Amino acid sequence: MKIAPNKAFVSDDGQWYYAMLGWKPLVPSPISKKPSMVQTAPIAGKASIETSSAGKKLAALVAEHGDLHKAEYMLDPQCAQAEQLGLRQIVRQYSSAEQVEEDLPRMVSAGWSAATQGQSAERTSTGRTVAGVVIGAVATGGLGAIAGGIIGASAKKAGLIQVTWER
Numbered sequence: 225m226k227i228a229p230n231k232a233f234v235s236d237d238g239q240w241y242y243a244m245l246g247w248k249p250l251v252p253s254p255i256s257k258k259p260s261m262v263q264t265a266p267i268a269g270k271a272s273i274e275t276s277s278a279g280k281k282l283a284a285l286v287a288e289h290g291d292l293h294k295a296e297y298m299l300d301p302q303c304a305q306a307e308q309l310g311l312r313q314i315v316r317q318y319s320s321a322e323q324v325e326e327d328l329p330r331m332v333s334a335g336w337s338a339a340t341q342g343q344s345a346e347r348t349s350t351g352r353t354v355a356g357v358v359i360g361a362v363a364t365g366g367l368g369a370i371a372g373g374i375i376g377a378s379a380k381k382a383g384l385i386q387v388t389w390e391r
Contacts, residue, residue: 232278238292241279293333318385336389344384
């Protein structure tokens with residue numbers, strides 16, 4: 225189970241969201257069965273009107289945009305504004321490499337690619353960047369290379385990671 229950016233509880237396979245009375249389809253025709261009690265138990269007591277409403281909103285966005293990553297992308301105000309204005313470049317700041325990894329599939333699904341990256345008030349190592357690209361490419365292919373390069377460059381010291389995304 226994961227928690228979507230709008231606080232909706234989503235099944236591991238991204239096909240269902242948890243409402244107060246049980247699992248509801250997140251996609252129009254789920255290809256999987258409703259999650260088991262193993263996934264339900266940790267969140268059953270945490271469900272609320274807010275998380276149920278968030279799931280319903282997320283399901284509407286999935287229906288409108290075609291997939292979960294694009295729907296989650298549209299939940300971000302900066303991204304939604306970029307779509308409305310037809311921007312070809314946006315700059316996003318992340319506080320950790322994990323945040324970059326979480327955002328990567330959403331940004332790629334919306335047609336963005338990482339053009340440049342940097343870290344605030346810190347110097348990054350070219351060696352770490354190259355190592356990250358190589359390890360990422362070997363491990364997972366194209367997206368892994370992008371993520372590996374960004375993460376490798378940011379791994380030297382903590383601080384804000386700035387990524388410029390372009391279309």
